[in-house]
Amino acid sequence: MLFMRRAESGYGSESSLRRHGSMLSLTSATSGYSATSTSSFKKGHSLREKLAEMETFRDILCRQVDTLQKYFDACADAVSKDELQRDKIVEDDEDDFPTTRSDGEFLHNHNGSREKLFQSLSTKGINGIDFKGEAITFKATTAGILATLSHCIDLMMKREDSWQRRLDKETEKRRRIEEAYKTALSELKKKSHFGGPDYEEGPNSLINEDEFFDAVEAALDRQDKIEEQTHTEKSRVHRPSPMPSADVYSTMGTHRFAEKVEEMVQSHMTYSLQDVGGDANWQLVVEEGEMKVYRREVEENGIVLDPLKATHAVKGVTGHEVCHYFWDTNVRNDWETTVENFNIVETLSDNAIIVYQTHKRVWPASQRDVLYLSAIRKILANNENDPDTWIVCNFSVDHDNAQPSSRCVRAKINIAMICQTLVSPPEGDRAISRDNILCKITYVANVNPGGWAPASVLRAVAKREYPKFLKRFTSYVQEKTAGKPILF
Incomplete structure (x- = not known):
C-alpha cells in the first residue's frame, strides 16, 4: 500500500x-x-x-x-x-x-x-x-x-445454421433418391416374374428378407384361394382305397430297407412321444384349442433345420383311420395342397413304398422335390390298459430311378405321424359310437429344405403352414369317416 x-x-x-x-x-x-x-x-x-x-x-x-x-x-x-x-x-x-x-x-x-x-x-x-x-x-x-x-x-x-441448412437439403435429397430407388426396384421385381435369376432364391439374390417373405406369403395366399375353390369338387370324388389286413401293419417286413424302417419306428416311439412342454429348448409357437405346435431352432451352415413337433386331439376318428389317410397315396391329392405331382418309385411291401414328389413352386423360392420311403405300422401295447399306437414314417432315401436334377432343389425329410385312440365307454349297453372315441396325434417333422432361402422366411412359412396343414388334414379325415363304421 x-x-x-x-x-x-x-x-x-x-x-x-x-x-x-x-x-x-x-x-x-x-x-x-x-x-x-x-x-x-x-x-x-x-x-x-x-x-x-x-x-x-x-x-x-x-x-x-x-x-x-x-x-x-x-x-x-x-x-x-x-x-x-x-x-x-x-x-x-x-x-x-x-x-x-x-x-x-x-x-x-x-x-x-x-x-x-x-x-x-x-x-x-x-x-x-x-x-x-x-x-x-x-x-x-x-x-x-x-x-x-x-x-x-x-x-x-x-x-x-448454414451447415444445418445444407445438411437438411442433403438429407431431403437423399430421401428422394432412396424413394426413387425403391420405386425402380419395385418395377424390376414386377418384371422378374417373367424371368431373371437375380430376383430368385440364391446366394446372390437381389431381394432382401422382407421382400422375399412378402412375395412368398402372397403366393401362398393365392394358392389358398385356389384350394378353396377346388375343395368342393375334390370332396365329391370318391376314391375307394383297399385296406390290408391288420397283420400286414404289425409285421416288420423283409425288404432291403426293413431294418432302417424298424430303426426309425423305434426312435420315434422312444423320443417323439416325450412331452416337450417343460423343455426350454422347445418354443411354443402356435396354440389353437387342442393343437399346440413347438419348434426348436437349429441351423447348420446357414440352413434352417428346425425340428417341429405338434400335438393335437381329434374327436370321432381313430389312430388307424388318421394314419391310413396320411399314408394312402390314392387320396393324397384330396388333402395335400402343396404337392404338384408324385409317383410311386417302388413298392417295397404292402405297408412300405418309395415315393417321389415335387412341390408347387412358390416364387421367388426355388421348386423343391423329395424322395422318401413311407411306411405304416401298428405297434401293439405292452399291456391291456394302454392303447395301441399307429405310426407313419416318411424319411428320405436314395434311388437310382429318381436322381436329383437341376430343375429342383432336393429336400431331406424325417417325418412321423403317431396316433393313439382313446375310448370312453358308452352308457349302459350302447355300442361304441364316434362320440366315444378321441384320437391323440403327435406329429414330428425334421426337414432340411436345402437351397438358399432366408432363415426368417423359412421359419415364418413353417409357423404358418404346419398348423394349417394339421387342421386341414384332420378335418378331411373327420369328413371322410363320418357315418362309416369305426376302423380300430
Whole structure:
C-alpha cells in the first residue's frame, strides 16, 4: 500500500508521465486498439481477424503484467537495500550516542530513507506507473476481448445454421433418391416374374428378407384361394382305397430297407412321444384349442433345420383311420395342397413304398422335390390298459430311378405321424359310437429344405403352414369317416 500511494501521488504526476514516454505510448496504444476492436466488431470481421485481435489483446495484457512485475520487483529490491542501510546507520549511531533517539528524529531519518528508496528506483530506470491509466487500459482490453468473443460466437452460430441448412437439403435429397430407388426396384421385381435369376432364391439374390417373405406369403395366399375353390369338387370324388389286413401293419417286413424302417419306428416311439412342454429348448409357437405346435431352432451352415413337433386331439376318428389317410397315396391329392405331382418309385411291401414328389413352386423360392420311403405300422401295447399306437414314417432315401436334377432343389425329410385312440365307454349297453372315441396325434417333422432361402422366411412359412396343414388334414379325415363304421 505504501508503494501504491507513492505511485499515485508522486509518480503519477504529469511531469513524471512525460519523463516516461514509453508507458504513455503503451497506454495510448492499448486504448486506441480497444476503440479499433469495437469498430471492427461492428463491421463484422471474420473469425481470423477476431482471433488476431485477441492475440493483440493478450500481448497488451502480458506487457502490463510484465511492467507491474518489474516495478514491484525493483521496489522490493530497493526496500531490502534501504533496510540494510538503516540498520547500519542505527548501529553507528548507537556506538556514538548510547541514548535513545526521539520519535521525531527517528521519523525524520525514516523519511530520509524513503527518499533514498525512490532515488534508488530512479537511478535504476524504474519510473512511476500511472495505475489509473493502466486500470482503464485493462478494462478496455478485457471489454474488447469479451466483445470479440461474443462476435466469434455469433459467427459460429451463423456458420452452424448454414451447415444445418445444407445438411437438411442433403438429407431431403437423399430421401428422394432412396424413394426413387425403391420405386425402380419395385418395377424390376414386377418384371422378374417373367424371368431373371437375380430376383430368385440364391446366394446372390437381389431381394432382401422382407421382400422375399412378402412375395412368398402372397403366393401362398393365392394358392389358398385356389384350394378353396377346388375343395368342393375334390370332396365329391370318391376314391375307394383297399385296406390290408391288420397283420400286414404289425409285421416288420423283409425288404432291403426293413431294418432302417424298424430303426426309425423305434426312435420315434422312444423320443417323439416325450412331452416337450417343460423343455426350454422347445418354443411354443402356435396354440389353437387342442393343437399346440413347438419348434426348436437349429441351423447348420446357414440352413434352417428346425425340428417341429405338434400335438393335437381329434374327436370321432381313430389312430388307424388318421394314419391310413396320411399314408394312402390314392387320396393324397384330396388333402395335400402343396404337392404338384408324385409317383410311386417302388413298392417295397404292402405297408412300405418309395415315393417321389415335387412341390408347387412358390416364387421367388426355388421348386423343391423329395424322395422318401413311407411306411405304416401298428405297434401293439405292452399291456391291456394302454392303447395301441399307429405310426407313419416318411424319411428320405436314395434311388437310382429318381436322381436329383437341376430343375429342383432336393429336400431331406424325417417325418412321423403317431396316433393313439382313446375310448370312453358308452352308457349302459350302447355300442361304441364316434362320440366315444378321441384320437391323440403327435406329429414330428425334421426337414432340411436345402437351397438358399432366408432363415426368417423359412421359419415364418413353417409357423404358418404346419398348423394349417394339421387342421386341414384332420378335418378331411373327420369328413371322410363320418357315418362309416369305426376302423380300430
